[in-house]
Amino acid sequence: MWENLRLNAEEEEIVGIDGKGVATVMEKGDRSLIGKIWAERQINKAVVQSTMGKIWRISKPAEFTEMGRNIFMITFANHADLKRVEEGRPWLFDGSIFVMNAFEGYTPLSEMQFDVAALWV
Numbered sequence: 152m153w154e155n156l157r158l159n160a161e162e163e164e165i166v167g168i169d170g171k172g173v174a175t176v177m178e179k180g181d182r183s184l185i186g187k188i189w190a191e192r193q194i195n196k197a198v199v200q201s202t203m204g205k206i207w208r209i210s211k212p213a214e215f216t217e218m219g220r221n222i223f224m225i226t227f228a229n230h231a232d233l234k235r236v237e238e239g240r241p242w243l244f245d246g247s248i249f250v251m252n253a254f255e256g257y258t259p260l261s262e263m264q265f266d267v268a269a270l271w272v
Contacts, residue, residue: 179226182233183254187265189223190247199223199244207236218260225251241270 200215210230216243229235250265
């Protein structure tokens with residue numbers, strides 16, 4: 152089967168990623184969390200970003216990137232804001248738990264687990 156595989160001209164192009172680009176992505180990931188809101192309805196990224204930004208009271212706005220249904224990558228401006236949000240857990244959004252995991256850059260989204268949340272009583 153492999154012998155029958157052929158790439159077209161566009162697919163044969165080599166995509167190079169320099170060391171600086173990888174370092175930038177990893178540095179940005181070092182200030183990021185992946186979070187999932189456990190809600191039945193689809194939640195708008197802009198609403199989550201605005202609401203959580205007010206609740207967290209962080210120094211600079213966090214950047215939210217939609218990764219899937221109610222799953223967001225949250226990149227903070229600095230490590231202090233990231234730590235503040237991590238230490239303030241558990242977080243709720245509109246009555247639904249907002250589970251957050253550290254971003255480590257290697258685990259595919261399909262394999263990430265959002266079934267554990269730290270709670271304090």
